[in-house]
Amino acid sequence: MKNIITKIGVLIAVATAVIVSSCKKLLYEEPKDAPYEQTFWQSSRDVRSAVAGNYAMMRSAITSKNNRYFMYGDAIAKNYFTIQYSGDGLEGIQGGDFTFQYNLNTLANYNLYYKSIAMSNLILKKVNAMSDAQLSAEDDPAQFRNSANGQAYFLRALSYFMMVRVWGDVPLVTEAYEDPINAPQLPRSPKSEVMKLIESDCHKAINLLSWNYANTGDAKITANKGSVYALLAHLYLWRATMSDVSVDAPNLTDVNNADTTINTLISKGGYALTDTANYKNTFIGRSSEGIFEINISENTLEGSNSSIGSYFLNENYIKGYGNNPRFYTTPSYLNNHFETTTDIRYKKGFDLANPDKPMSVKYSNVTYRNPGQKLDPYLSNNIIIFRLGDMKLLQAEIALYKKDAATAIGIINDFRKRNDPNPVLIPAGSSVDQVMDEYAYERGKEMYLEGHLFYDLLRTRRFGLIVDWLTESRFRREGFYWPVDPALFRNNPLLKQTPYWLGKV
Template identity: 35%
Template sequence: MKKLTIYICCAIGIGMASSCKKFLDEKPISVSTDLTFWKNESDADKGVAAGYALVRKTLNKADGLAFYAYGDLPTDEFASAGSYRFDNVFRMEWAISVPSAETWDRMMQMRRYDTFYSAIDQANRCIKFIPTIADDKFASAAAKNNLLGEAYFLRAFNYFYMTRIWGDIPLVTQTGAITEAVDLPRSKAADVIAQCLSDLNTAINLLSWDYANSGNRAVRANKGAAYALLAHLYAWQGDYQNCNATTDKIIDQNYYQYVNRDNYLSIYKGKSTEGIFEIAQSDENEGSVGGIANFTLKSPYLTTNTGNSIFPLNINTLNTLYSSTDDKRFKTAFALTNSTDPLCIKYSNITYVNGQNVITAVAHNNIIIFRLADIKLLKAESLAALSQFDQARAVLNEVRSIAGLGAWTGTNANLFEGIIDERGRELFLEGHRFYDLVRLGKKTGIMKFGAEKMTKADFDAGKYYWPLDPALMNINKRLTQTPFWSSKL
């Protein structure tokens, strides 16, 4: 039998996490135990929890930084990235050679999709086996439906995230197709998106708005999380009619409320009134000993770093985005702004552990995937794309108002770009900027990555899609390289 086509790393253990919450401690269900495991609601819950844990492992790969390295590091938010391989990620030098044996290498980890497929395999397993559990083994029909809906959401989330990174990717919806070493070619991105749409519509029909356990708010999927993912999927496609209608499903429900911008940092501790979907790692028994806090903070916000920040912010971008001194987000979420090394302190909820005479900093912040302001601005973006300018301005100005800013004064011709800029202010260092700039480029042709990173010609040729690591192609001979990178790697 061949080696696994899609190399699967099924061991759970978030690389940079010091410990994790009970529902994220569950191990993935192995094939050998499927026939004996799925007996009741508790088993189903453990199976779904393992899926969330594998998502967290994926977003924390590459020294706990993958979520931000994909979504923020290659953008205008940073001036440089003074760390091995992350400097190449920052400059979009994604074809740099890495020895195939160095699986620890940050660039190799960024170019591989192994852990995504671990999470997908777990979701496939839940989708297959939860319906086989007798209804009377659940507290209610709603409980069974919610667990199944979460599994469909998780599969859609992983596939959407991957197709934004690589474009065409192998598509697997059956258990065993991954683990039985079947050679799988890359499916067209449109086919992957179609599967995501199908899964999300199923999830929406199964999920409820409320959580059975209030402690699961935002860190497990509900109907709002599924609608949020669906809205982003439509925006990525450029289907702004459906994106606008989907954002209304969330907004009209009135289930989420803005956090007061004077208390802006509370969002990043997690489970705020604004949070729609997050990756849990902020509780006392959770936390990251590396990750984004380690790379963007310094003393006095990170006392273990008495030098400069490893990833210095782009001062020109800060001055452009936050030109008004009245912006509460800038006042609250940034520090040392008059220095040559200003900081974003969204992820500064840190405790210190003293062990064997070594002080270790542990950051307690959730990874915020979707929140209300994000969805509001996605609606404004949709309305601008549909030339409904007055309505778009009204939503944009709502977000600006709670941040302490006046109405936006640009022209209709510049409104779409202005909303992307507002997303840059509101969602700075939250994993959105790269994808926002891709949508800006697709819609308007405006490039804000920096010509030294990606020219318009590069963009049109698809440079914003990542290459596959050659190690994957050595395992699976049916894979082909991402077109832009085919002659470079």
């Protein structure tokens, strides 16, 4: 753990270099001495810089290492899309083997999440110590302080939530260590404690944030109450179903908490589903449906030339990309999920010019920084972490955990009617098990390539429909969690390997 904590000193002065699109400066700025630190944290401008830096760190954690957010949440489910061989071994994760050296050193390493956590801890410590006089440039210093702290709690909770779904037990760091030499080495904490902290941080953030944004430029891409409620709902459902995988029955207390949380979010958040005529606008970003997104927009020159969408696109979409993208949608996915070809998610989400290797075009908003010659292409598609469609479908999952098949059928059929003029509906009277299968397929259509699908299959115990490498035995042994990069053990003897991977790494 010390190799994580020794980087915390970097974050003391991070805001001096903040331009959100310039993540590398934020992440690798050299530590400054104590006198320099005393000149920072003196104004609301410093706080804004630190908060912006924290969002940049979260973006870096999510998009690094082959867009790890999508590798963990979608790619390892295998039968949603195929990663073609290119020599790095990345395709190995789709067979359930997470031990290739490249993958161990990248996807099995959680350091980047701890950079955001460290910044959150630092903001919480420093901002609370600042006086109203230091924040006097703001109309309401107390509200400004609450917003900065609320966003710090949210980003810390989001980082831990992303990690607890990937590794289970992870070290808990909740203090800002300004003396990294003497910072403690920490073992992995039980996932129950990690989830308890996430829940606590979410409740603190909810009490500090508002539903609205003081600056419309911050909407959707920074946290408000809705962002936190969405995270909390996902936490409750994960904890309800994944705390003890030796049993299948969910914890109904957490299920009910998720239900209440989503109802509050929908009733108070002011979100609205995107009109299907504008289907792709949802994935450009900042639509009426968006709840929380990572900014990948060329409107602010923060597009990406290596985002998940670019791995699927060919020369017809991006000049110079050739005709054999590394990723392609698995044809069996389309055949198994879409009963008709009139579903808008099928029509607008995929390019079947090559039926053997269909392209996902969900993220295909290409902008050339040299438009005259079509050079320097960037995708301008935000990463949608939480949106209203996700929340509404989760209500069907909640109903099924409560054995209310009729309510779940109604929700799923509403999605099918909304997206398809010729929908194939679930018949009334279908059993809970039958509807749960249909729910898994509906999530696969609605949430394709949004970083959720593998976790959906784990929660609902429907991984057998899609993930052929995850046997019942491996699931019960928690073999869906990732190993920890052995490099992290070198400076921290308190760390232990993920149990399933002992003797395999």
